[in-house]
Amino acid sequence: MALRFEGDPVFQFPVLIGDIGGTNARFAILVDAQSEPREFPTIQTADFETIEEAIQAGVLDKTSLQPRTTILAVAGPIKGDEIDLTNCPWVVRPNEMMQTLGLTQVVTLNDFEAQALSVIALDDNGLEKIAAGEALPMSPRVVLGPGTGLGVGGLVHSAHKWIPLASEGGHIDIGPRSKRDYAVFPNIETIEGRVAGEQIMCGRGLVNLYRAIAKTDGKEPTFNDPAEISSAGLERTDSVAAEALDMFVTQLGRFAGDLALVFMARGGIYLTGGIAQKILPALKSERFTLAVRDKAPHSAMMAKIPVYAITHPRAPVLGLAAYARTPQRFGVEVSGRIWRA
Numbered sequence: 001m002a003l004r005f006e007g008d009p010v011f012q013f014p015v016l017i018g019d020i021g022g023t024n025a026r027f028a029i030l031v032d033a034q035s036e037p038r039e040f041p042t043i044q045t046a047d048f049e050t051i052e053e054a055i056q057a058g059v060l061d062k063t064s065l066q067p068r069t070t071i072l073a074v075a076g077p078i079k080g081d082e083i084d085l086t087n088c089p090w091v092v093r094p095n096e097m098m099q100t101l102g103l104t105q106v107v108t109l110n111d112f113e114a115q116a117l118s119v120i121a122l123d124d125n126g127l128e129k130i131a132a133g134e135a136l137p138m139s140p141r142v143v144l145g146p147g148t149g150l151g152v153g154g155l156v157h158s159a160h161k162w163i164p165l166a167s168e169g170g171h172i173d174i175g176p177r178s179k180r181d182y183a184v185f186p187n188i189e190t191i192e193g194r195v196a197g198e199q200i201m202c203g204r205g206l207v208n209l210y211r212a213i214a215k216t217d218g219k220e221p222t223f224n225d226p227a228e229i230s231s232a233g234l235e236r237t238d239s240v241a242a243e244a245l246d247m248f249v250t251q252l253g254r255f256a257g258d259l260a261l262v263f264m265a266r267g268g269i270y271l272t273g274g275i276a277q278k279i280l281p282a283l284k285s286e287r288f289t290l291a292v293r294d295k296a297p298h299s300a301m302m303a304k305i306p307v308y309a310i311t312h313p314r315a316p317v318l319g320l321a322a323y324a325r326t327p328q329r330f331g332v333e334v335s336g337r338i339w340r341a
């Protein structure tokens with residue numbers, strides 16, 4: 001039985017749930033705490049100038065339900081009354097949203113908090129085990145997602161609650177390990193001199209890796225698009241793309257293993273983000289699993305930690321719905337990010 005702490009918000013239903021990505025926004029309405037979320041078609045953020053217009057056209061014009069609360073997961077720092085979204089021109093202005101859309105409450109969460117919440121909400125239908133192991137039910141979990149950027153979140157259980165942790169873990173330094181890494185790393189584009197995680201493990205990062213490998217071998221790069229590189233890599237039709245994909249998978253495995261060490265993530269490692277789903281066959285390889293577990297002196301512990309790919313296309317929506325239904329089950333600090341009319 002979860003304890004209700006002072007400060008747990010009580011949400012007024014119907015609740016409009018939104019997962020706002022750089023490219024796509026996904027919305028659903030939860031009529032009450034017992035019902036399943038009613039989903040609406042995915043919206044391309046580029047199709048609307050403002051989030052209010054998108055919600056009006058994509059949700060409110062399609063239903064007679066009038067949401068009272070909205071809970072939005074956004075990529076970007078939540079500070080003050082104007083939230084600038086990373087990789088998307090929308091600005092979330094909660095006070096304006098309440099007025100325009102007739103809402104009484106607005107809550108904003110970080111996108112990787114929502115990803116972390118989704119791990120609790122998903123069952124076997126939305127998760128695919130890609131490395132063996134047994135998740136200890138109450139132990140910490142890590143979520144990482146290569147997409148437009150590299151997102152990292154954590155989930156810990158404490159004081160009878162699941163507590164999602166947002167982070168900037170995608171920006172930590174990454175180093176070479178093999179002889180080949182030492183040859184290629186000097187050719188990877190840096191950010192202020194650093195090979196940070198996002199220089200390698202995201203769409204742009206895959207292109208960086210591919211170019212660095214081509215430069216190391218004195219070859220002319222021919223691809224500019226991450227999808228071209230991953231498909232040529234998966235099909236082994238281009239040797240530079242194939243090595244770039246292999247290196248991407250190895251680095252992602254090492255990074256996932258490092259994060260699991262940081263959190264002692266005996267509850268499992270969860271991969272999300274657009275790219276993980278696209279390169280799933282490569283992630284199911286021994287290359288990935290070995291890289292996750294190659295953590296002397298803790299290889300034996302690492303071998304017990306399972307890795308899952310989150311395959312549900314709307315996992316964060318389910319995570320937010322679980323939170324909206326029973327906020328007292330989750331330790332989500334909303335001070336500074338809840339607005340009331």
Ligand SMILES: Nc1ncnc2c1ncn2[C@@H]1O[C@H](COP(=O)(O)OP(=O)(O)OP(=O)(O)O)[C@@H](O)[C@H]1O
Binds near residue numbers: 231
């Ligand atoms: N087949 C693919 N292989 C590798 N990278 C891909 C592939 N398809 C898309 N990408 C890259 O994935 C990134 C988009 O990732 P994702 O779909 O997770 O987007 P997001 O911005 O994180 O979230 P959202 O789609 O909700 O806006 C882009 O950099 C894109 O170039």
